Amino acid sequence: MRPTEAPLDWTRVDVAVPRAPLRTPGAAMAGFRHGVSAPVDIAMVAHPAVTLLVDLSGEGELVHRARDRHGRGSVVVGLLPGDFRAGGLVGECLQIRLEPVVAASVFGVSAGSDGAVVSLADVWGREAERFEEGLRAAGSWEDRFALAADVLGRRLGAGPRVDPEVAHAWRRTFGRRGRVRVDGLADEVGWSRKRLSARFRSQLGVTPKRAARLVRFDRAARLLAAGHAAADVAAGSGYADQSHLHREVREFTGLTPSAVAVAPWLAIDDVAWPASSPARRPADRA
The missing domain is CATH 2.60.120.10 (Jelly Rolls)
Structure with missing residues (x-):
């Protein structure tokens, strides 16, 4: 390439x-x-x-x-x-x-x-x-x-079916934009935390905690691309502070929040997948 x-x-x-x-x-x-x-x-x-x-x-x-x-x-x-x-x-x-x-x-x-x-x-x-x-x-x-x-x-x-409990945990995580706790998800499906984590990883290829972090990062990245300030994105996406957001963005992309904000691939998402982009909605309601 x-x-x-x-x-x-x-x-x-x-x-x-x-x-x-x-x-x-x-x-x-x-x-x-x-x-x-x-x-x-x-x-x-x-x-x-x-x-x-x-x-x-x-x-x-x-x-x-x-x-x-x-x-x-x-x-x-x-x-x-x-x-x-x-x-x-x-x-x-x-x-x-x-x-x-x-x-x-x-x-x-x-x-x-x-x-x-x-x-x-x-x-x-x-x-x-x-x-x-x-x-x-x-x-x-x-x-x-x-x-x-x-x-x-x-x-x-x-194809093989994912356990209903695992499917529920994923969709709950996605619907809450990653702002969930694994213990809470386990309680919702009636499983232990250990069992949920093991089944989730074996069937989806990622742990529930990693999934929540990825979903939360995705939300933050889209807000950054929509022009929102990093401090506001951190507060609105569930990060402890702006430094926490910076560390997560760096881990998932190797970039700073300001670099992610102008990432070319995110720029096209508003056209290709407009329903997933917060550019069309206020940050506090998206």
């Missing part, structure tokens, strides 16, 4: 989103078309979802790296590691985000684990190639979204 010296110009990227709600619960999709034949290299900010990037070039032009791992083509990224970068000369790419409860059935726990970066071919075998070919042959982004939803729905129906 060759880095670009100038920031990625998102005005040269066409973004397509489904016109109607997806039939697959816990999934979100967006299509990207880069209109300039030039190398792209972009850091993707950690997000509380398992991410599938589908290379639509047909030539393995999508390249990616995380830590010392490099690869080409379609990839499943478990709860985005903070040092994940993607790019290359690919002109079109489909991104699918799956909540971990859904991803555990669609991909399996190992693919969704915290920090995992796995080739789609290694996860789905020959079906991965058929999936990519079908998407490339589709006549429009809407056709691609529908095809992807059908494939995800079939795999979801056939």
Whole structure:
């Protein structure tokens, strides 16, 4: 992957989103078309979802790296590691985000684990190639979204199920924007803290505490990108103080809060996934 010296110009990227709600619960999709034949290299900010990037070039032009791992083509990224970068000369790419409860059935726990970066071919075998070919042959982004939803729905129906207690704990964590205590979640589902932590980790690939920290970070990162001051973000996101926010942002991204505020990938989220962006809502109510 060759880095670009100038920031990625998102005005040269066409973004397509489904016109109607997806039939697959816990999934979100967006299509990207880069209109300039030039190398792209972009850091993707950690997000509380398992991410599938589908290379639509047909030539393995999508390249990616995380830590010392490099690869080409379609990839499943478990709860985005903070040092994940993607790019290359690919002109079109489909991104699918799956909540971990859904991803555990669609991909399996190992693919969704915290920090995992796995080739789609290694996860789905020959079906991965058929999936990519079908998407490339589709006549429009809407056709691609529908095809992807059908494939995800079939795999979801056939895959292993997460315990209802684990699913409840995840959705409670996400709904409360990470401001939960593991003891409280355990009480809600009638399990011990130890049992909940063990089952949560074995089925979603991350501990409940790590999940809460990631969800809280995601909320804070989006508020920063929406232009809110770091001190206000810290207070509104449940951090002890601004220093606490700084440490968490540094751990998840390797960046300062001010650098995260202008991260190119977050800038596009308001277009690709507007429902998840606080830019459209007051910070104290979002």
